[in-house]
Amino acid sequence: MDADYKLYGWQISLFTGKVRAYLNYKGLNYVQKPMSLFDIKRFEKKHNFAAMPVIETKQGQTLTDTSLIIEELERRHPKHSLSLDCPLQQTVSNLLEVWFDEIGHVIALHTRWNFPENYPSFRKEGGDSLLPYAPRFIKNLVVDKVAAARMRAAMVRMGAVGEQIPLLERWINQLLDLLEAHFSAHDYLLGGQPSVADYSLIGLCYAHLYLDRWPRRELIDPRPNLKAYIERVHSGQKQVNPPLSQGQIPNTLLPLLNMFQSEFVPLLESMQQSVQGYIAKEGKQAGDTIPRLLEEITFPMLDGHYKRLVFTYTFWMLQRSQKQFRTLDAIAQQHINEWFMAHKLTPILEISSGPAVTHNGLTVKLAG
Ligand SMILES: N[C@@H](CCC(=O)N[C@@H](CS)C(=O)NCC(=O)O)C(=O)O
Incomplete structure (x- = not known):
């Protein structure tokens, strides 16, 4: 293999798009390999789970999970780093990464399969x-x-059925309108420099909303700034605008953070109650696997309520962001908490993040 990396995945796969856009931005030397049934079985045997994408290095090492893949490639290739110098901006980006990965599932499933x-x-x-x-x-x-x-x-x-569909569609349109307004003023979510949140958003936006016929016509073509963002981020093209100044969060991001607060924070609270009930009922111990999906829960969405199953993997994603926040010094943590509270947002360590878990493929294990 001549390339440094081989990306196994599909064009139409959300999470493959997340990594492909990242590889393009970093200018890494990679080739794409459509993932076959044989590849799926081979990787399943090696990793004990099957998911797309997988990155194979020249030396035959394989990397899975897009967040971990990006983390490892950032370590290996520091040039054009995704890290933001400002801890507040980095914290916001980390939370948006969790949110977009999570809501991406629901939006992607509805806009493709309905x-x-x-x-x-x-x-x-x-x-x-x-x-x-x-x-x-x-x-x-x-x-x-x-x-x-x-x-x-x-x-x-994930609840994209029956009478929930009109509510879901109104919500998707509102979210995309806010993104359209944001990208009319900024190149990336956090201003002039891409960060992890952009790759989470691009997964959903590229493979599903941009490539699939219905959402492309109905949702993306009418929003030219979002469309330009998708093309820019997926191709890896770099912008020339300067990064935001330290401590600055774009005004156009605030309505999105309000949605995060009014919908995702209560969703996480309900998911936490559900997983705790499950652990108590099943007598789960440290090291035990928690299923990927648990019972149905209800959470606020716009002026209504939406029902879907608990997605336990999200706890690992959120705990990862909280862990990164804890590495900041006390003064930086305090500044960020103050900014969150001043904007009526729950400080990151107070967001319900479930029991401590470790990564286990597409699901999680209870931590020791
Ligand atoms: N958290 C994983 C999610 C990967 C994932 O769900 N990939 C999809 C394809 S886009 C998949 O393989 N789904 C298989 C399944 O859900 O069983 C990541 O970030 O890589």
């Missing part, structure tokens, strides 16, 4: 990637019966 016009391109890329040498009818059968069926079931579990 609109049949998106399916032909999924069917084609999925079939050609999974079984490159099989006849078309076998490719179609496997995608229809396995990949698509799995995703449609996930869409139901």
Whole structure:
């Protein structure tokens, strides 16, 4: 292999897009490999779980989980770092990374799987990637019966069905309107420099909203600044505008942080109660795996309420941000907490983040 990295994934995969955009920005030497059924089984055997994407290094080492992949590549390649010098901006970016990864699932599932016009391109890329040498009818059968069926079931579990759909669509439009307003004034979420939050957002925006036919026409084409952002971030093109000054958070980000506060913070609170109930009921101990999905919970969304299952992996993501915050000195922590409280946001360490967990593929384990 001549390239330094091989990216196993699909064009239409949310999390593959997150890493691809990052690799493009860093200018790393990589090639893409459509992930086949054989690759999936090979990696599953090695990692004990199957997920997209996987990065393989020239030396044959494999990296999984987009947040950990980016962390490791940042360590190896410090040039064009995603780290922001300002601890407040970095904390906001870390929280947005968690939020966009989490809500990305719901938005991506609805905008792809509730609109049949998106399916032909999924069917084609999925079939050609999974079984490159099989006849078309076998490719179609496997995608229809396995990949698509799995995703449609996930869409139901994430609540993108029935009477919740109008509320969900209003909410998606509001979120995208806020992003459109933000990107009319700023190149990236935190101003002139990309940070981890941008890659989380681009995963959702590129593979699903930009590539899928329905959301591209209905959601992205009418929002030119968001569209330009998606193209810029996915291609890795660098902007020339200066970074924000220390301590500055763009005004156009505040309404998004208000949504985070009024919807995501209560969602996390409900998820925490649910997981604690589950642990007590099942008598789970340190080292035990917690399932990826737990019971249905309800949380506020705009002027209504939305129901979906608990997604336990999010606790690991949030705890990771909290851990990074704890490495800051006391004065920096205090300044950030004060800024959050002045903007009616819950200070990061007070956000419900569940029981202490460790990473376990697509799910988590109770920490010791
Ligand atoms: N947290 C993981 C999520 C990866 C993920 O969910 N990837 C999707 C494809 S975009 C997948 O492999 N899903 C398989 C499944 O849900 O079983 C990451 O950041 O890499």
